Amino acid sequence: MKGFRHIMKRVIANSRVLEADKLVKRDILIEDGQIQAIEPEIKVDDTINEVIDAKNNFVSPGLVDVHVHYRQPGQEDKETIKTGSQAAAHGGFTTVGAMPNLTPAPDSVDHFNAIKKLNQQDGVVHIKQYATITTNREDDELVDFAALKQAGAFAFSNDGNGIQKSSTMYEAMQQAAKLDMAIVEHVQDDALSYGGVLNDGAANRLHLKAMPWVSETAQAARDIVLAEATGVHYHICHASSKHTVELIRAAKKAGINVTAEVTPHHLLLSDDAITTDNSNYKMNPPLRGEDDRQALIEGLLDGTIDMIATDHAPHTKADKDKSIASAAFGITGSETAFDMLYTKFVKTGRFTLAQLINWMAKKPASVFKMAAAGSLEVGKPADIAVFDLDHAHTIQESDYLSKGKNSPFTGQTVYGETVMTLVDGKIVYQK
Structure with a gap:
């Protein structure tokens, strides 16, 4: 149909998000690159194209x-x-x-x-x-x-x-x-x-x-x-x-x-x-x-x-x-x-x-007056990072995507590994 545009709808389920300094379980509905809802539970029906299981990881702006x-x-x-x-x-x-x-x-x-x-x-x-x-x-x-x-x-x-x-x-x-x-x-x-x-x-x-x-x-x-x-x-x-x-x-x-x-x-x-x-x-x-x-x-x-x-x-x-x-x-x-x-x-x-x-x-x-950035809110672009706060990993040079390997932190064992990053609702990094 002329002018018809398929709108992508995805849910990030089983997230932990920060609300009033506490981590609480939430589902996040993303529609056409924007956050449409953040709720304790979002019912998944046949209008949803994809469900991402956040596996109880921290979902951050x-x-x-x-x-x-x-x-x-x-x-x-x-x-x-x-x-x-x-x-x-x-x-x-x-x-x-x-x-x-x-x-x-x-x-x-x-x-x-x-x-x-x-x-x-x-x-x-x-x-x-x-x-x-x-x-x-x-x-x-x-x-x-x-x-x-x-x-x-x-x-x-x-x-x-x-x-x-x-x-x-x-x-x-x-x-x-x-x-x-x-x-x-x-x-x-x-x-x-x-x-x-x-x-x-x-x-x-x-x-x-x-x-x-x-x-x-x-x-x-x-x-x-x-x-x-x-x-x-x-x-x-x-x-x-x-x-x-x-x-x-x-x-x-x-x-x-x-x-x-x-x-x-x-x-x-x-x-x-x-x-x-x-x-x-x-x-x-x-x-x-x-x-x-x-x-x-x-x-x-x-x-x-x-x-x-x-x-x-x-x-x-x-x-x-x-x-x-x-x-x-x-x-x-x-x-x-x-x-x-x-x-x-x-x-x-x-x-x-x-x-x-x-x-x-x-x-x-x-x-710096970037109204669209920096917050996880309904109506804002779905610019989202998912971090694993619970499991240790070791920073390895082989994992760097930068051409530069010049870091004093290579070899450190840390928590908070990035599991996934979305920009305007699109996955741009996935572990």
């Missing part, structure tokens, strides 16, 4: 990661949009923000549209694309903010490169504020980084150059002052230092529109973990002291830090099979974030499951 690197175009040997988004789905993520360190960078409407088209064509999850702040993420020539917003930019960032010149940041914030867009910043004063690769403690132990905490915190201080002056939504990437946490706390108390993220690796590890020259522990910003790690945890718990974001940074084996001194910065994160955090924090009673889902789904969606 799809996770939201505002900080990933997909390397395409320009460095497809490290990752592609397809492999990166498959890795996200494997980790239970259904929406990601893709950073702009690409070649060519999304610094013009043409470049941006070409990347957006690739994201839509190859991505298995929702990919929100960042545009750059300056041309090619370098120097001080600002991009056309209004045109890039119209093209669909998620936010503006030069991630990987901190904006070194204060006037450039000030003018970028003024333009972004006018458009109600966020400036998302890798806070790093290069002059205070001294070409360092590790925090002081580990650097001294291994006789390598240190990257002091002031390189991050001094830049954050400058930017917070500029954010107050401009009223922009200013978001700090991967906070690593207790001093940065204190600044963000004070800024929020002063009513400045500042938000922040922390990575799983900065929550899970301190530089005490770096006992040998192992480049899987090299990331930027570096792992800092145990007191910094505890301050990051406290910052999450008291609302100073808004969300967890992975900074998924895949590299080739050749880029990482080197001394920390010369290896590439960065580790993968999409496929290990939920199970590592669940095991080390929820199972031990430091976080509740509801808090973890808030930081990994609800809060990033609300801070």
